[in-house]
Amino acid sequence: MAESIFLFLLLLLFLFLSTNPVLSQPNNGLVYNGFKGFINNNNISLNGVAEIHNNGLLQLTNDTLRLIGHAFYPTPIRFKNSTTGKALSFSTAFAFAIVPEYKKLGGHGLAFTISPTKELHGGFRPPPSQYLGLLNANNTGNSSNHLFAVEFDTVQDFEFKDINDNHVGIDINGLISNDSVSAGYYVQGNSTMQSINLKSGNTIQAFIDYDSAKNELNVSLSLSSTKPSSSILTFHIDLSPIFEDTMYVGFSASTGLLASYHYIQGWSFNMSGQAHSLDLSSLPSLPEPKQSYTALILGVSVSVVIVIVFAIGLAFYIVRKIKNADIIEAWELDIGPHRFSYKELKKATRGFKDKQLLGFGGFGRVYKGTLSNSNTQVAVKRISHESKQGLREFVSEIASIGRLRHRNLVQLLGWCRRRGDLLLVYDFMPNGSLDKYIFDQPTTILSWEQRFKIIKGVASGLLYLHEGWEQTVIHRDIKAGNVLLDTELNGRLGDFGLAKLYEHGSNPSTTRVVGTLGYLAPELTRTGKPTTSSDVFAFGALLLEVVCGRRPIEPKALPEQLILVDWVWESWKGGSILEVVDPRLGGEFDEIEVVVVLKLGLMCSNNVQVKRPSMRQVVRYLEGEVGLPEVVAPPEEKGGGGGVGGGFEFEDFVHSYPSSSNFEKVSGFSSGGDGDVETGCGGSPVPLAGGRNGS
Numbered sequence: 001m002a003e004s005i006f007l008f009l010l011l012l013l014f015l016f017l018s019t020n021p022v023l024s025q026p027n028n029g030l031v032y033n034g035f036k037g038f039i040n041n042n043n044i045s046l047n048g049v050a051e052i053h054n055n056g057l058l059q060l061t062n063d064t065l066r067l068i069g070h071a072f073y074p075t076p077i078r079f080k081n082s083t084t085g086k087a088l089s090f091s092t093a094f095a096f097a098i099v100p101e102y103k104k105l106g107g108h109g110l111a112f113t114i115s116p117t118k119e120l121h122g123g124f125r126p127p128p129s130q131y132l133g134l135l136n137a138n139n140t141g142n143s144s145n146h147l148f149a150v151e152f153d154t155v156q157d158f159e160f161k162d163i164n165d166n167h168v169g170i171d172i173n174g175l176i177s178n179d180s181v182s183a184g185y186y187v188q189g190n191s192t193m194q195s196i197n198l199k200s201g202n203t204i205q206a207f208i209d210y211d212s213a214k215n216e217l218n219v220s221l222s223l224s225s226t227k228p229s230s231s232i233l234t235f236h237i238d239l240s241p242i243f244e245d246t247m248y249v250g251f252s253a254s255t256g257l258l259a260s261y262h263y264i265q266g267w268s269f270n271m272s273g274q275a276h277s278l279d280l281s282s283l284p285s286l287p288e289p290k291q292s293y294t295a296l297i298l299g300v301s302v303s304v305v306i307v308i309v310f311a312i313g314l315a316f317y318i319v320r321k322i323k324n325a326d327i328i329e330a331w332e333l334d335i336g337p338h339r340f341s342y343k344e345l346k347k348a349t350r351g352f353k354d355k356q357l358l359g360f361g362g363f364g365r366v367y368k369g370t371l372s373n374s375n376t377q378v379a380v381k382r383i384s385h386e387s388k389q390g391l392r393e394f395v396s397e398i399a400s401i402g403r404l405r406h407r408n409l410v411q412l413l414g415w416c417r418r419r420g421d422l423l424l425v426y427d428f429m430p431n432g433s434l435d436k437y438i439f440d441q442p443t444t445i446l447s448w449e450q451r452f453k454i455i456k457g458v459a460s461g462l463l464y465l466h467e468g469w470e471q472t473v474i475h476r477d478i479k480a481g482n483v484l485l486d487t488e489l490n491g492r493l494g495d496f497g498l499a500k501l502y503e504h505g506s507n508p509s510t511t512r513v514v515g516t517l518g519y520l521a522p523e524l525t526r527t528g529k530p531t532t533s534s535d536v537f538a539f540g541a542l543l544l545e546v547v548c549g550r551r552p553i554e555p556k557a558l559p560e561q562l563i564l565v566d567w568v569w570e571s572w573k574g575g576s577i578l579e580v581v582d583p584r585l586g587g588e589f590d591e592i593e594v595v596v597v598l599k600l601g602l603m604c605s606n607n608v609q610v611k612r613p614s615m616r617q618v619v620r621y622l623e624g625e626v627g628l629p630e631v632v633a634p635p636e637e638k639g640g641g642g643g644v645g646g647g648f649e650f651e652d653f654v655h656s657y658p659s660s661s662n663f664e665k666v667s668g669f670s671s672g673g674d675g676d677v678e679t680g681c682g683g684s685p686v687p688l689a690g691g692r693n694g695s
């Protein structure tokens, strides 16, 4: 009896297997010229936010932050010969387009995917971002993933050793590509690769061919309907251990804090020969590009955030464990500048009352205070730091920072440490920070004379930091919010050295780029190593914004004026340089001085480090000691992402987000809501390498 039931069940199972479409396969291939009339989970399986437009365009993601979209052929396909266990050859061609909301800022990319599941391995767990919807931080690189993907990646992620922010890579079981190449294509009879900008918004046809006899995988790209004769990437691999017997094939894409629309316009796939290349003219068209720029969304590669959040969390935990009273430790006694007692500062700021708050930002809150014994007004910056070790190293540096003295620096008067809190006492600057005089709708308009004086002051303060002292001090966060104005409206740099605090506290293996987007030199995001030259770059951005009365990236501006340095350069080239001058000046300015400052701003904003002047040269130019060169080099250097859509790629500013502060802060920035409020004492360096220009 039992046997017969068992046999019956076995028979049922057999019938089930032989009729179930699970093992069916598109033997003669499939060609989708668009996805019109496709029924979800019948003709194609969509999940995440993927959807099909009425015209048949498959959209994997829109340009909202942190989305995932998947589209897979609904049934699994046999990828291995069942008798020999050898991977089978396959060939595919598909047409895709990546349309970032802002032409030059895209994220994160899409991938042609062969995977054991349609849902992918936990790809849905946040944060999707740089994992392209394929994997997550826990399982990337695990050989049990059995995942094969070809990525079309538009963000350079250092943790995945990405070569640039415009590349094609072969990913096996993880996001660190086994091989990758800058996006490009070959035209017949020319052995020079032409570059392609993946996020140009144009349709690009990709071809992927695997020959299992030769264990060879080829990838090529084309801007037309014909397959190029040469591939841009050839990789030798036997996919047999990677594939399971049957696999799902399709596409995956994700957005992070940078976002693009990811579209698939058509797809052909073949297990038994070359996939037909697609006729681009017969594919569903892309939506008209959006005209309005309502919000500028920038972002940060999120996995590093996880690492940092984890590190901070751990540090927090440790600090909590050893939390004790405000014991002054031996090492603190040797520190140079005046050490205030906590009681004294508490009294001065009336117990850190909100009423005394001058502002807050990335590092901490700033309170106004009055020292009771001398009746001097001070600004007290209260910084919470989770890592005691980091604080200790930083405090030892206060000894030297406190000795810096220059009329264009905000003087550090003293400090105090209490548990994980560091309190820094500065001269009070009654006129607040420069940003509130130049951005948005300032209530007070600075005249050109005042602006020029501020510029010259800041330049000389920065020169002092770079050269005027026994050791070179790199500010790392030059921006309008960190320029304070004293009673005579002299510009004074605040917060020097503070950015370092965040380096002391973090894991040395995670390079943290500190600064504010729009002021970050391109090489800084690559090397993570601040130099005097990266300060000069930020100073260049400051020069331009002071003249033009707006931020380096202005979401509300016309598209061609979105990026200040581009706009200034175009106007300069077009001979209409005075157009960019802040209209609030009402035309009242010294034309020669304005041109000097703009020209200098362009020179300092050069993408190539060695082409920027030093601060010493900058001061000479500003003081009129030497004339500026007649010819100014364009601030950008072509290359990398050039090609289609060409021109200067702003991604050089933005192309990587190796670090960030915490996630909320970053989101705060992208919504444009908070950011740095003016502080009476040095704005706050925002420890993130992405995010809207902090203020």
Ligand SMILES: *[C@@H]1O[C@H](CO)[C@@H](O)[C@H](O)[C@H]1NC(C)=O
Residues within 6 Å of the ligand: 036, 037, 038, 039, 042, 043
């Ligand atoms: C979608 O699937 C249904 C049912 O399998 C089939 O009848 C229809 O022709 C398919 N549509 C397309 C466009 O392939």
Ligand SMILES: *[C@@H]1O[C@H](CO)[C@@H](O)[C@H](O)[C@H]1NC(C)=O
Residues within 6 Å of the ligand: 049, 062, 063, 064
């Ligand atoms: C993008 O898709 C998400 C999820 O489907 C949706 O909430 C959001 O409104 C969409 N955004 C745009 C700009 O269409």
Ligand SMILES: *[C@@H]1O[C@H](CO)[C@@H](O)[C@H](O)[C@H]1NC(C)=O
Residues within 6 Å of the ligand: 081, 082, 083, 084
């Ligand atoms: C599997 O391999 C065997 C032996 O090489 C061959 O005869 C057979 O045709 C192969 N099957 C498929 C589906 O390729």
Ligand SMILES: *[C@@H]1O[C@H](CO)[C@@H](O)[C@H](O)[C@H]1NC(C)=O
Residues within 6 Å of the ligand: 122, 125, 126, 127, 136, 137, 138
């Ligand atoms: C990674 O694994 C840990 C421990 O199992 C878990 O708490 C965490 O949520 C996982 N993270 C992701 C992104 O899946």
Ligand SMILES: *[C@@H]1O[C@H](CO)[C@@H](O)[C@H](O)[C@H]1NC(C)=O
Residues within 6 Å of the ligand: 138, 139, 142, 143, 144
């Ligand atoms: C890889 O994934 C498997 C299954 O999820 C898990 O058991 C294993 O511990 C993972 N290996 C590593 C090195 O993370």
Ligand SMILES: *[C@@H]1O[C@H](CO)[C@@H](O)[C@H](O)[C@H]1NC(C)=O
Residues within 6 Å of the ligand: 172, 176, 177, 178, 237
């Ligand atoms: C490359 O592919 C192999 C599988 O053949 C894998 O074991 C290896 O970890 C992959 N990754 C890199 C970065 O080489």
Ligand SMILES: *[C@@H]1O[C@H](CO)[C@@H](O)[C@H](O)[C@H]1NC(C)=O
Residues within 6 Å of the ligand: 189, 190, 191, 192, 193, 194
């Ligand atoms: C090949 O392409 C390069 C780069 O676009 C171009 O400069 C060169 O003239 C081309 N050569 C030929 C023979 O067309």
Ligand SMILES: *[C@@H]1O[C@H](CO)[C@@H](O)[C@H](O)[C@H]1NC(C)=O
Residues within 6 Å of the ligand: 209, 210, 211, 216, 217, 218, 229, 230, 231, 234
């Ligand atoms: C890969 O490309 C090379 C050169 O472009 C070509 O010789 C080879 O036949 C190609 N292999 C496959 C599997 O398409």
Ligand SMILES: *[C@@H]1O[C@H](CO)[C@@H](O)[C@H](O)[C@H]1NC(C)=O
Residues within 6 Å of the ligand: 028, 029, 030, 031, 268, 269, 270, 271, 272, 273, 274, 275, 276
């Ligand atoms: C698949 O390849 C076979 C053999 O070359 C060819 O006859 C067929 O048309 C191809 N199908 C597609 C959809 O490319």
